[in-house]
Amino acid sequence: MDTELTFSSRRSPVVSLHGCVASSQQLASTVGLDVLKQGGNAADAAVAIAAALAVTEPCSTGLGGDAFCLFFNGNTGEIKGINGSGRTPRGHTLDFLLSRGYSAEAPPPAFDVLNVTVPGAAACWWDTVQLFGSHKLSLQEVLNGAVELAEEGFPVAEVTAHLWAHSLAVLRDAGRDLGGDLLIHGHPPKHGQVFKNPFLARTLKEFGERGKEAIYQGRVAQATVDIIAQHGGVMTLDDLKSHQSELVAPISTTYKGVRLWEPPPNSQGLAALLLLNILENFPLKDLGHNSSDYIHILVEAVRLAQTDASHYVGDPDHATVPVKALLNKSCSRQRSKLIRMDRFMEGVEPAPMTGSDTVYFCVVDCQGNACSFINSTYHCFGTGLVPKDCGFSLQNRGAGLSLQHNHVNCVAGGKRPFHTIIPALVTDCATDPQKPRLLASLGVMGGMMQPQGHVQVLFNMLEFGMNPQQALDSPRVFVKYDHKENQWSVNLEEGIKPEVADALRRRGHKVNWPVTGHKRSEFGRGQIITVGDWWNPSVNHKTHPSKVLWAGSDPRSDGCAMGY
Known part of the structure; x- marks a missing residue:
């Protein structure tokens, strides 16, 4: 399989006045922009994009996965969130897993049916439109673009074709095959090959006509329970029928005049905020962008923040999460004292998991509303189990649960697992605290990379004056724990200087x-959309705020930002 992918083009940030979308698929971005032009708002367009991505990038997202949403109300300045993560079946208890021969040291394999949790995405889409939408368009109208793509077919994009083939290879190595719904004559579609998904088109039509009931009751629910039962799972129709999203209050922290908003636990948004609080104590701009000193400080802070998150973040219905205490600035300052420029910390315990197949996208409309949205099936096609004639695969998010009886993420019936996926919003914190000014909707998908990605692209703009596209183009750092080697590694993207890698190795990092x-x-x-060019150091955005929307889309994916 060809693993090369060269970045051969340079993109300018997209600028617009009336509305803007950014996603990992150009066709999905087009669908979202069409909804804005039809009178829908940011929430409507976000759900349209979510559905279109379920069609065009099914290896990463879909109705069989989970979703989180943050919504900024342009009229009131109020920010609300939806936790669209699903729970384990009620019968999925620790005793049940132990009786099956599993243990903390030997949990179910990643793609096992026992890792299927109730898919929360459909309920999140429905609730986003109902709670935050314009109510000028019906759900059916919002989903029309995705239905058309599924029925008529679409040419598969380059990165997606690679992910599709890679995902299938991983699944087959694990003894799983997608079946006919998501393949063409048993093979993944190639770049440019037209793919149709009539089963998903039917499911989306039913969803548009009947709402949540179409997914959590009836034909789709029965097909979901049937395939899970066939492979030894315990999910019931009642588990699906009783699922509800949760309206949540986002959590936030400040950094040099801006406020970063993240979803609360059971998501890992807390890790991004802890990371900001620690890094606020260091002169990062003076250290230089992607210098060895900058990256060293970032690495040590990531280890601290993500270790704390792994110890405390879980389903708040099953455990108390000390969010306020952990976000306390004095606490973060004490944590920062543990970082030394001349040594590599020892004894930091790992986060529970790495890796993710996910889509992040964002929308800002002409009323100043913003929707930051993320949708995932976790690993490639999730479990790879496809309910009969439904056109989507079921996630394996239950792999985020532990079989250690005293762990915050210990498995239990009806429990939401530790969740990696996090959308973000950025506002100012210098004006009226009751009505903050929106600065950006942003996100970076990718398992444990996500809090690190949020902070790196935010710093690229805030500390180093990059526009949104430059902030995404810039080479990134990924700090992750290698469970096989029992140590942390520092992964540096091409574009970071070789002397920086050498300097980090001399400091003791595994690079x-x-x-x-x-x-x-x-x-x-x-993806990033900013309101105004507040990241431009030559502009006084406090005295001359701009309504121009600036947007960027990651070159590591197939998508684009679009505006009008």
């Missing part, structure tokens, strides 16, 4: 450099 080609996917794929 992987350069990461090139399709392997760059581990650094995530992001």
Whole structure:
């Protein structure tokens, strides 16, 4: 399989006045922009994009996965979130897993049916439109673009074709095959090959006509329960029928005049905020962008923040998460004292998991509303199990649960697992605290890369004056824990200087450099829309705020930003 992927083009940021979308698929971005032009708002367009991505990038997302949403109300300045993550079946208890012969040291394999949690995406789409939408368009109208893509077919994009083939190879190595719904004559579609998904078109039509009931009751629910039962799972129709999204209050912290908003636990948004609080104590701009000093500080802070998150973040319905205490600035300052420029910390325990196949996208409309949205099936096609005649695969998000009885993420019936996926918003914090000014909607998907990605692209703009496209183009760093070797590694993308890698090695870091080609996917794929050019150091955005929308789309994916 060809693993090369060269970045041969340079893109300018997209600028517009009336509305803007950014996603990992050009066709999905077009669908979202069409909804804005038809009178829909940012929430409507986000759901349209979510559905279109379920068609055009099914290896990463779909109705069989989970979703999170943050919505900024342009009229009130209020920010609300939806936790669209699903729960384990009620019968999926620790005793049940132990009786099956599994243990903390030997949990179910990643693609096992026992890792299927209730898919929360459909309910999240429905609730996003109902709670935040314009109500000028019906759900059926919002989904029309995706239905058309599924029925008429679409040419598969380059990066997606690679992910599709890679995902299928991984699944087959694990003894799983997607079946006919998501393949063409048993093979993944090639770049430019037209793919149709009539089963998903039917499912989306039913969803548009009947709402959540079409997914969590009836034909689709029965097909979901049937395939899970066939492979030894315990999900029931009642598990699906009782699923509800949760309306949540986002959590936030400040950094040099801006406020970063993230979803609360069971998502890992807390890790991004802890990371900001720690890094606020260091002169990062003076250290230089992607210098060895800058990256060293970033690496140490990531280890601290993600270790804390792994110890505390879980389903708040099953455990108390001390979010306020962990976000306390004095606490973060104490944590920062543990970082030394001349040594590599020892004894930091790992986060529970790495890797993710996910889509992140964002929308800002002409009313100043913003929707930051993320949707995932976790690993490639999730479990790879496809309910009969439904056109989507079921996620394996249950792999985020532990079989250690005293762990915050210990498995239990009806429990939401630790969740990697996080959308973000950025506002100012210098004006009226009751009505903050929107600065950006942003996100970077990719498992444990996500909080690191949020902070790196934010710093690229805030500390180093990059526009949104430059902030995404810039080479990134991914700090991850290698469970096989029992140590942390520092992965540096091609474009970071070799002398920087050498300097980090001298400091004791295990460095992987350069990461090139399709392997760059581990650094995530992001999207950004900013309101005004507040990141431009030559502009006083406080006295001359601009309504111009600036947007960027990650070159590591197939998509684009579009505006009008």
